[in-house]
Amino acid sequence: MKKLKYISAGVLAAFMLSFSSCDEFLDVNENPNSPTEAPIAQVLTNATVNTGFRNGSDLHRFTSLIMQQFSGQAGPTIQTREYQRYLIQPSDLNNLYNAFYATALPDIEYVINNSEGSPRYTGIGRILKAYTYSQAVDVWGDVPFTEALQGVANLSPKVDDDAAIYPELFKLIDQGIADIKTPAKASLLLPGANETIYRGDSLKWLKFGNTLKLRLFLKYSEKDPAFAKSQMDALIATGGPFMTSNADNFEMAFVDATASQNPIHQFEVSRLNYTFPNKYLVDFMNEKVDPRRASYFTDFPYGSGQYKGAAAGDPESTNYSRLHTYLRGALKGTITPRADGGINANAAYNNAYTGSAPIRMLTFAEYNFIRAEHALRFGGGLAEATPFYQAGIRASMTAAGVATAAQDAYILANPLLAVNPLQQIIQEKYIANYGVALEPWNDWRRTGYPAITPVSSTIAATDYIPRSLYYPEAETNSNTNFVQKPDMNVRVFWDTRQ
């Protein structure tokens, strides 16, 4: 009996002694699943992947539908159909806003703040930060900047004047360029394949930084033409470096694998018949017998060499051209049309594409059109603009797989004329920027080109084409500094065109 007693006491004592103190026993709240710190190399990967993803997702959908590159179909209450008739509600914008402020920017900020000794990372972070904020300003106008991203230290950041944010972005780009110029051996860590846009190529980042500055300076073309001219002149005089070929495109390549494909393609797969090429864009290109159509769109009827776009308010149908290899990646299977020449959005059709087309964000083509506009308005005029205009078309056509002979023929048939040359440049830029989020809308707000016709008032939700988007509902609910806009006719600071 006694023995048993001792044994049980011993077992109990041993159990209790195995925790040497209460505090130590309770000290188990350290998360074994996720760290509180992460290597900047891995954090940057998330930032660049999400930058590419954002530009092929909501941001691209809203702006390509407003700009009549895409058309939303598939029946009433389908989101793309609603967006196209300018029914974009504050609650539709929560995800887009989060893609900037909750997803990309905190990670970019982390890379900048934790890359001491690794200026290549700091520089990429700063340039990306400037790029990201420039897009947020272009979408909403006034947004949080000086008090943003401070975490729980400030859960109600104030909203800054958008005109005051842009100058800060120029500084950021300059700092970033200076960081990147640091010799490689002076940077402890060097980004490589983990940076999914340029794979760590610092020269390309420099070219992008300078080209981005050109893009942003040009935004002042109407608000403050003198500023735009002087800044662009000065930057061009330094010789950049600027983009010199499509290899310098600021674009994110995607991969033909499950949950790694480009988001435009993925949307086609998951949201059948939601999106077709817009009649406006297709007709525009039909008129010029544009050879890019062969990779931009499928033909309709399939195999006919003819192209048909969809328009807002069309009855539900799939008898249109569809998005093609330029946006969805190369064909790896065969498309089998219906008897009427339309294509069913089934698994066989969707699996025919690799889904690995890049999401293009700032291309060599756009660089050339920026230079063409600069030359036309602030430089040597038509003659100086023409080579850039032509180089822009060629860059775009090369990306679209158009043979040189066809490029030559198109350029010959569509010379830059003295009548409305700016309209011509922006129209070509609009075609070249098929698949580029936001920029076509920026150009239209700035210059009025291409002169799209608002969606018919019988179906449009507003009597104007939006000049900015509403603040997201989640923000106006949770941050009293946000005052919702009365409508989407509120303009961003550089949008002064009447």
Place this chain on the structure above:
Amino acid sequence: MKSLLFSFVLMLTLAGQVWAQERTVTGRVTDAATGETMPGVTVQVKGTTIATPTDVNGAYSINVPSGGATLVFTFVGYANQEVAVSTQSSINVRLALDSRQLSEVVVTAMGIQREKKDLGYSVGTVDAAALTIGRPTNVVNALSGKVAGVSVASSSGMVGASSGIFIRGNTTFTGSNQPLFVIDGVPIDNGGGGNALQNGVANSNRAIDLNQDDIESINILKGPAAAALYGSRAASGAVIITTKKGKAGQKTSVEFNSSYNMVEVNRFPEWQNEYAQGTGGNFIPTSNVSWGPRITGQTVTNFRGEQETLTAYPDNIKDIFKKGSNFQNTVALSGGGESASYRLSYGNTKESGVLENNKLQRHNFTFNGSADITPKLTSGVSVQYINSESKRTQQGNQLSNPFFRGWFIPRNINLSGMPYEDAAGNQIYFDAVDNPYWTIANNTYDDEINRVIGNVNLSYKLTPWLDANYRLGVDTYTQVEQGYDQIGARGAANTSAGGTGGIYDRSYTNTNINSNFILSGRKDITPDFDLTFNVGNEIISNSTNDVNTIGKTLGIRNLKNISNASVQTGLNSKSQRRLVGVFADVTFGYRDFVTLNVTGRNDFSSTFGEAENSYFYPSAALSFVLTEAFPVLKNNVIEFAKVKANYAKVGKEAPAYSTNTYFVAAGASDGFGPSIVFPYNGLGGRTYSNASGDPNLRPEFTTSKEVGLEMQFFKNRLGFEANYYVTNSTDLIFSVPVSSSSGFTSQTRNAGSLRNKGIEFLLNVTPLKTSNFTWDLSFNFNRNRSEVIELAQGVPNIILAGFTTPNVRLEAGQPYGVMYGSVFRRNDQGQLIIGANGEPSLDPLSKKIGDTNPDWTGGITNNLNYKGINLSFLIDIRKGGDVYSRNLGDLRRSGVLAEAAEFDRFTSDGKLATPYVYEGVKADGSVNTTPITTERYFTSLFTAGESYVYDATAVRLREASLSYAIPTGLLQKTPFGRLEVGLNGRNLLLWAPNFPHLDPENNTLGVSNAQGFEFNGLPNTRSYGAFLRLTL
């Protein structure tokens, strides 16, 4: 705390007591009324620890000090008797029933046994007989309707489907509102049971592992006052399960219970069989709706391109189902010697569902034993091993759910008469969803649970008035799951493989360890004043490990091995929580009528930062028996009257790892489906979480106040209990949405408050009682009113579950869980605004379309006995509470219901008839007169979520049994001690006046704070069969 533990160890080593000179007294105890011998009666020498139970023959033998002593004979339900021992060596005693019968002993928090009449709070009890009437697989379902204030939410009738228990409403926003489950003093896990909305199968809550035939009784501690000693985990109440045990002195007996029930779908929609598939009156062979032509035997080309005669198949949907069965067996061996007892049992349950490939098989091995090591030291051990395997079918809002569109298959589809796949295994179907037969056969889910629940306990009598008890308990299980999605599956199924075929292997381990030390004492301070106290300490450790490998793009059909997947993703999530609590429970009794119970507990939880990890909370409960205090009140009518009041506060801990913010695995998504899953192209990625933790997180608290009255009349033929409670929950921990300009979209912190008020009423009547016949009737009623008082500053609502429309949300100023969804445009007078086309249009804003909370719930239990024949039945009543039924919406919009054929769809000249006119006004204010077709009416009705919110009022015959116990007299010459046979059933009848076609008791989300959300749910079932109970 540490010192407390060591003091216990020291106490254990105390030397035994020296014995005085003694002699032996023997005797027999019999029942004063029947004269039968009474085993198990405790015989104790008053004022000492010397005690012994009577044996099977009611005999005892005890050593008493030679100097003279008093023997005390005690037995539950009988009046104590004391006999002075002078020189006798034999003392026979006749014990009489306690006239009040109220000295019923109830197991309360921490296993402390107390007399029911002394309780200052409300405890609901369900004994084995009441528990096992309906014989559902999930023991939680067996509690439905039986206890006032306790509502059981069953999610569906599928094999293994979960059921939630909600006691007196909800006490927290997004955390679990499920009560703590305790078996024989060991808290166990009842987790799981929540379902994904858009993929997967119906999951089980883990109490489903228990064998109801091992359960002696279940006590439900309703709310904080009753459960205060359990602290952090019992804010939502506690379910205290006591298992059957052998008794000391009991002869070895064998108990055998068996039941066999058929299972079938309890309600089918009423379909029309006049019109074929198609739209606009035209036959369209690929259409999934039935707005086609009248079926007149015409020849059409079906979806396979073959000519066929158009025919209605009235049973094409019913035929998908089969009759299921539920077979339960338990055999138990129990017995006891003088100082030891045991019970050993084996049970198995075999359930076959109403769909093919839906099965559950469970084995329960249980051992309970106790032994007196010395007269002062007793020990006990209890072990349960459970093995359970199941197969299940997909559910939810996804194309692989066989009933995603299965309830409204066009009337002319001869589903059972056609093959569902070709020779290569590709499915054959007219619609873009999975063929129901194909998905049931091909998209599979298998799981296996191995679980051990056990405890060892020691009790040492330090002095005659002071006991030390120690219990070490463990509950650990591993759940191994494999989901297989066939190549060509069209829905998300288990893995969302997008038709490439998918497989996942998951292993989930959950371990709970509980160490519990209590010193309990009892002392009469004065003859009128006694004191009972328990002080103790509890240590809890919970750890989980979830390892999951998801593979997609399968190479070989039906090779259910992860190596078959060319793309694989590994996931792992671990968690650990610990808690240390010290507590005291003191009860003061004044004479026989005042009992004041005061408790205090301090918890130290690992889930908080050091500054906030210690928190204290008190409770006080008072019971005052009026009829004892003022005997003048007692008369022929009033037998007993008691008032009670209590106040309690309970703190609740946070989810693990909520005090910090982490870098989580990278990824991208936009809410439309497109997503990037890392590793991306061979790259790992990390992103700063959008959800911030809060280092200053502190416990949330629930405070409750309750008053109640209990009375008995007419010699206990009539009794009632009425309780009123108010529960306030404050500082609730939830993920508060914040401005994402900060870099976070939410922060887990303390915010918000919530209130529940309610009344409970319990009535027990014995309307008839003769020597041969008794009729006992019990009625319980609960009305709970909840209000979300505040969420967080600037947060008007949070969505608990659902879609943009509809969803179930919490909104300040509203009851807990209101339904929001799209509504039709109306004018200021509330009239529908009808367009020129004769149809209403949608309001751009979602509005409140329903309240998921019932107005009240109740149950009526009847028990009729006539000479061994017993009839028991339970009527379960729910009044009000809305259910959003996507199935009903789909059934109506697709034109398959009888009501869609109420009016002829065609005019005599073959054109589409227009029998419907929406009641409403046109834009100019004039009354709408535009007639529309049946198709347009039902289709337009569907566009607004408000059109398929239904009142879930239901009265059901929940359980019934009719049995016959063969009189013991007849069994005397047989080996049987008891033999009972009977018929039983569950969910036998349903009356749902405002809910057409389907059973409203369905929740696609399973155990969830969001109730009333049915999204393509699988059906509920009824069961009926026979049972046998015998002892040898």
